[in-house]
Amino acid sequence: MKLRATLGYTAAAITVLIALLTPFLLMGLFSKGFVALGFHVDEMYSGGPKVRAIPMGAYSIDVHRPVYPHMLQSEKPFVQLDWQPVSALPQHVSDAVDVDGDGQPDIRVSFDVPKDPKAPLRVDVDSLNPRYETMRNAGKEKYSRLIVRVDKAILVRVPLVKP
């Protein structure tokens, strides 16, 4: 009983110490430890890693790796393309894009670039390769099918046709 009580008080003292060390040491340690576990935010949100950039003169198009949904996720697979910087884009963009890097254009993407950064965006995508879906006047209805402005880039997500 005495040993158990000693252990109890020791644990209680350690707990007080943990509380006192939390803002100065433990928060940072735990936070770094969590980062070191190597988790990543779901690509349905982040759009997946960039695989290459296509120079278009004053601006460029970043092509991301295709994203595939997990389990019962209610989205289609998609590929994200970033037009940036927005300041270098013409008033109307209409670009044929080689998404898969085989030297042949896969889609033609057309959208207007309003001066007001909060103005809603709409995009048309013509499929030149049956792997990619056509989009007409799309806004931001779904994660896999949208056009949005994020900071200095305009992001377009084009759904892939399921094999």
Place this chain on the structure above:
Amino acid sequence: MATDVRTLPLARPEPRGILRSLLLTLPILIWSLLMFFNPGSSTAPIRRIAAAITVLFMTSLFFMMMRTRSTYRWRRIFFVSLGILFPIGFIYNLILMRGSMGIPVEEMIAGRTPFCFMPIPFLILPAALTRTLVFPGSIASSSHGIAAMVALWLALTLVMGKGWCSYACFFGGIEEGVAAIPARAKIRKLDPRLRYVPWAVLLAMVLLSLAIFEPAYCMWLCPFKAVTEYVAARNALGLVQNVIFVLLFAGLVIVLPFLTKKRTQCSWFCPFGAFQSIFNKISIFEVKIDKERCKPCLLCQNACPNLSLSKESVARGETLLSCMKCGACVDVCPRQAIVWHIKGTQIAWKPERARLMFLYSAWALAVMFGGSIIAESVYTILHFVV
């Protein structure tokens, strides 16, 4: 049959002397000054005033805990203040940053959704199986990042176990405040089986989050979306989600606490609370009942805001797993049979020592976390007033 409490000998604790109470409060005063007036803190006058108000507030409450030897009513003042002030500061910052409480899809894609602690249980399975965090935030970017909040939660949980729900949760104070308004409960008979609902919600949401790869609770059921941020209603589905948030908030956080004088959302619904209950098993501090002193009047059961005491648990001399360590039962017991306890030690042997050790650690973290939220919200209010 419950004993008539009027026949029980009252044994209220004597107030502590002012000087001794001040001495016991001194470490918390020094800690609070360290938290809010360290070399890295802002020197802007309004920020300093907000920090000074917070230090005074948190230190005074701790002093009263020491002086009166009671915990619950002083903790409740802090907790209700936190629950009221958190949405003020949070919503103000949202409006400032994005002009709305709704999270636009652009913010989610940019990883700028602030991470609160609620989704933690729902991230575990997808992260374990695919190394993917199903939340539209950033991992390491800022104090609102996922890593920072997980680290904070882990440290506080190691210290308090489910005490998180009484000293850290910035949502629970709203319903605790509402429950404090009426003098008597309008609904007294509460079905004890409702205690199991949070576990069912937890299980359902954990599995659903894995299946649909979304934080399902945040997307569909969190009542506090009504007073923080919600998914901007881009379509009919979004509108339905927001209606659900408002209805759950009105029912579980306003109406039912008012009628029952209980924290009904925490007791009957909150899956995070159920998840947090598991950590009461590893927490060294707990609340116990001295069976020799207890004449089961069940005042404690009535006083518990979280339905964490039952006739059976009182007979066993312990609280249920869901105990939030708020101190309501300890303070209300006329025979001082309910005590703060350190695991491994003899029950009711120097319970004030156990209380002090728990309160120093819990209050230190409450100052650090809840105190900083209060200071930020006081700053927001002062910013408008001055």
